[in-house]
Structure formats: structure tokens, C-alpha cells
Amino acid sequence: MPRVIYIHPNGERDEVEVANGQSLMLAATANDLNGIVGDCGGVMSCATCHVIVDDAFAALLPPPVDTEHQMLDYTAAPREAGSRLSCQIVMTDALDGIAVRIADPQL
Numbered sequence: 176m177p178r179v180i181y182i183h184p185n186g187e188r189d190e191v192e193v194a195n196g197q198s199l200m201l202a203a204t205a206n207d208l209n210g211i212v213g214d215c216g217g218v219m220s221c222a223t224c225h226v227i228v229d230d231a232f233a234a235l236l237p238p239p240v241d242t243e244h245q246m247l248d249y250t251a252a253p254r255e256a257g258s259r260l261s262c263q264i265v266m267t268d269a270l271d272g273i274a275v276r277i278a279d280p281q282l
């Protein structure tokens with residue numbers, strides 16, 4: 176299975192195998208990773224799943240839809256160039272090894 180590297184605010188890393196088709200938010204919460212809350216369950220209404228995607232992988236992602244763009248303006252931590260909602264990043268083999276930094280804070 177493809178892997179995701181979650182980088183915590185303190186620099187620690189967690190590497191998690193994620194099934195194709197699963198979102199990075201659901202993979203994080205299913206593995207009890209701190210920092211990704213996912214309050215709305217992935218329907219783009221909470222912005223508590225904010226991550227910053229490593230430059231090398233950002234270009235591989237489909238661009239955010241309008242709703243994701245709007246929600247990224249309401250994240251608790253400032254929006255950055257690589258900011259995305261992890262509930263909208265769906266795992267594929269092409270994303271194997273993707274590194275995402277968990278935004279802090281989320282609430």
C-alpha cells in the first residue's frame with residue numbers, strides 16, 4: 176500500500192500505509208494521529224484537517240475545488256502555499272511517500 180508521512184508540529188514523523196481511495200484525513204484519524212481533527216467527517220465544513228503538502232507532491236494533486244479554497248481561508252493556522260484540506264487528498268499509488276505537515280493549531 177502507498178505510504179503517507181505525517182510531520183507533526185514538533186518535527187516528529189509518522190509513516191502510515193493508506194489504502195488507495197482513502198483520504199489522508201480518514202487515515203490520520205483511523206490511526207489516532209494527533210493534530211488532524213476532521214470534525215465534519217470530510218464534507219469541507221470545518222477546516223480542522225489542514226495540512227501543508229510538500230512541494231514535490233503538491234503538483235501531483237488535483238487543484239482544490241471552490242469550497243476547499245473558501246475553507247482554507249478559515250483555517251486556525253495561517254494558510255500557506257501548500258495548504259490543503261487532508262479530507263480532500265485521496266490516496267493513489269502516484270502519491271506513495273507523500274509528506275504532509277500537520278498545521279498547528281487546528282481549532
Ligand code: FES
Nearest residue numbers: 215219221222262
Ligand atoms: S474534515 Fe472537515 S474540512 Fe476536512
